[in-house]
Amino acid sequence: MKMKYLLTLLMSITILSFSHAKGKVSIDRVEPAFWWAGMVNPELQVLVHGENINDLDPSIAYEGVTLEQVIKVENPNYLFLNLKLSETVEPGKFPIQFKRKGKVVFTYDYELKARAKNSANRKGFSNEDVMYLITPDRFANAIPENDHVEGMYEDTDRSDNGKRHGGDLQGIIDNLDYLKGLGFTAIWICPVLESNQVDYSYHGYAITDYYKVDARYGSNEDYVRLVDEAKKRGIKIIMDQVENHAGLNHWWTKDLPTKDWYHSADKAVKPTTNHNRSSLADPYTTPSEKRAFSDGWFVDRMPDLNQSNPLMSKYLIQNSIWWVEYAGLGGIRQDTFSYPDPEFMSDWSRSIMEEYPNFNIVGEEWTSNPALIARWQVGKVNTNGYKCYMPSMMDFPNQEAFVKSLNVSPDESWQDSFGAAHGMLANDFLYVDPYNLVTFMDNHDMARIYDQVNQNYDLYQMAMVYLYTLRGIPQVYYGTEITLSYPENPGDHGGLRIDMPGGWEGDKVNAFTGEGLNEQQKNAQNLIKKLNQYRTKTTALQTGKLVHYYPKNETYVMFRFDEKTKVMTIFNKNADKTELKLDRFNETLKGAKSATDILTGKKYDLSSGVISIEGTSALMLELK
Known part of the structure; x- marks a missing residue:
């Protein structure tokens, strides 16, 4: 081998x-x-x-x-x-x-x-989908023989969170039926292109060849086979791409085409980006501040690509389109979206969407400020005249706000616990299309949601019900469906990307088969399955109108509805069972007499004007 x-x-x-x-x-x-x-x-x-x-x-x-x-x-x-x-x-x-x-x-x-037939009309992921995020090195190792490849620096060492662990493309292919069974319709896979770095290469964001899958994952042909096998199951594959930086061991580095191929390539000490995301929109900042953000290196092992060089710009745009056409992608997720040259990102997003008008791209702008995210979306009128063509962006603000609401105690704030979540969602007026944002409770760069809520399963369940009630496109991180946890060191990114149980021969716990899962893990898995199944058949949760009410007495009520279905979700932070009076919601209830809990099947009679909800819990109800 x-x-x-x-x-x-x-x-x-x-x-x-x-x-x-x-x-x-x-x-x-x-x-x-x-x-x-x-x-x-x-x-x-x-x-x-x-x-x-x-x-x-x-x-x-x-x-x-x-x-x-x-x-x-x-x-x-x-x-x-x-x-x-x-x-x-x-x-x-x-x-x-x-x-x-x-x-x-x-x-x-x-x-x-x-x-390929109808290639130009390919449909990207949309708010009809539910997305699953995989770090491929940590998901499943189907071919141990490719853990070592001649000419590649790093081998595997599962005892070290910063080393490669051996997951590969075949491991994902082998478990597509598991994901289909859970109800996922799209998979975002962290970068699989060659990352032949000396160490810490497992995450894939330091690319050393933009046209080649890393041999430790498989081959280009294996990647296409993954896409094809996923399509057979009604699942789209979303490719994680990186335009801002490459890996230091990229073949360019020792033989740069031009002196300005990388920013500051001629400097002994490379300037690091100032990470000042607001600089590009700040009306009072200076050109030097903007350059310090866009032209600085992300880290010293990732050279900052100079997209203002027209040859580099064309190379990167073509590479993205090449992968869409070659592999038959269902979407692109763009890493560190705001860090490259902003005019290039405008050209990049426009070029892809002109080639594939029904496609979708989501960008990472990690900020709690929705105004900074909204400025990238296509159709947004920015005061400085900047135009971008991104259909979708990652919704970090709502993730942060809802987790804050779950964790805050009533006596820690002058407002209701859910005030942060309600107030952030009210900012949707900033977006051209909030329904095309990708929503999530955790991802590969942050503590897992179960750990974010201090391993409180009731709060975990509330977080997931919120995710599936919220407008947008929900994304679930691998292992979140079994409350995968790594509380030891939240700053250890390798630990946040721990191995999926059952992905390696000899694992005593197997998420894919259910072997060894405890009762809570099985309950969580069943929760995600039910939420997926209900959402994918309920257009009200995909494109339906959203209405929410100002939080009161530690409860927060949301509605999603269209002509077919009306869903009411109730969140209760009180420790004890709460009697919620319904008269406040009559304008949205509009005569509904009964409700069914979509998770348990329990029936509720609404004619009394009151509904009981258990302490620290969420109800998702279909109204009749």
């Missing part, structure tokens, strides 16, 4: 070389390796890398393909070819001839593939 992966690695690089009086000339990389006929954008930039390659002059003779520009940069090992593809260009292979003084030195066969 090890030999197989070594051969795959070697075969993935085709090297053409020729020696002449001026020295050796070679090609070792062409990116993208192929493209497609019939794309909306007729322009294609091809990066060619090889020793002294710009000593040669390329030419193309293929009907429908025009070589409009050859860009020779300061590094002699690069050529950038700008092609224009006609609307009528046919799929097929064509030679790119590399000449010296008119004589062909060697030929590279480039391919334009036929697009």
